[in-house]
Amino acid sequence: MAKIFCVANQKGGVGKTTTTVNLAAGLAVHKQRVLLVDLDPQGNATMGSGVDKRSLDNTVYQVLVGISDIPSAVVPAGSGGYDVLGANRELAGAEIELVAIAQRETRLRSALQAVEANYDFILIDCPPSLSLLTLNGLCAAHGVVIPMQCEYFALEGLTDLVNTIKRVHAGLNPELKIIGLLRVMFDPRMTLQQQVSDQLESHFGDKVFKTIIPRNVRLAEAPSYGTPGVVYDRTARGAIAYVAFGAEMVERVQNL
Ligand code: ATP
Numbered sequence: 001m002a003k004i005f006c007v008a009n010q011k012g013g014v015g016k017t018t019t020t021v022n023l024a025a026g027l028a029v030h031k032q033r034v035l036l037v038d039l040d041p042q043g044n045a046t047m048g049s050g051v052d053k054r055s056l057d058n059t060v061y062q063v064l065v066g067i068s069d070i071p072s073a074v075v076p077a078g079s080g081g082y083d084v085l086g087a088n089r090e091l092a093g094a095e096i097e098l099v100a101i102a103q104r105e106t107r108l109r110s111a112l113q114a115v116e117a118n119y120d121f122i123l124i125d126c127p128p129s130l131s132l133l134t135l136n137g138l139c140a141a142h143g144v145v146i147p148m149q150c151e152y153f154a155l156e157g158l159t160d161l162v163n164t165i166k167r168v169h170a171g172l173n174p175e176l177k178i179i180g181l182l183r184v185m186f187d188p189r190m191t192l193q194q195q196v197s198d199q200l201e202s203h204f205g206d207k208v209f210k211t212i213i214p215r216n217v218r219l220a221e222a223p224s225y226g227t228p229g230v231v232y233d234r235t236a237r238g239a240i241a242y243v244a245f246g247a248e249m250v251e252r253v254q255n256l
């Protein structure tokens, strides 16, 4: 049965999509069967996986509103060796349409049951908000991976996310836990980043992943080629870090 993880942080541009796409490809390197679910109407994880979001007949939107099931909507990533349940701007409408639908927070969880046995990992790329879409992700998941930059304001906002996770845990999904904080876009030459990183370790202990993702331009270039950084240049420092993170995740799930 798949372990299901949300990559979430309501702050925009912190590296959620880069983490979801490259963790998917990194896990595939370790021979894991992975489904990436794009839960963001921006569709960046879809495009970054080499799937044209405009060409899809069925996406996570059709799944959430009940027009499609997941097996009919899943497509293989262009490269990277994993599957994709894509998203495009249609998904923005789901927020409003779901309000009228019963059990609107658990639509994704119910739909995923049909494919859980086919994968080792299901990774959900959340949008930069604590919306009904993110709530669907949190209700479907066993755990949350929180990418964050080691900046002064990084911890602001973390409180809101942690409180949301606690509420979901208490009311809707007792399995949900924080798997870990992932330091991304890290530049060791910046003293402040090193300080914030040390603070995170002393404050959150082993909830901070050992792997640190460096700032690496190859990771930023890869999406324009429709391929994960891990595949685009597997010798780049960023790619090596995400493959190492894949190994760390495989190890962590054994202790869940
Ligand atoms: P959003 O909140 O809009 O969904 P996000 O949290 O998914 O954003 P990304 O899209 O992954 O964030 O990253 C934001 C930008 O930072 C992108 O241009 C991406 O290419 C770049 N980026 C992410 N991680 C790295 C890294 N380790 N090194 C260099 N650039 C990075």
Ligand code: MG
Residues within 6 Å of the ligand: 016, 017, 018, 040, 044, 126, 127
């Ligand atoms: Mg994103």
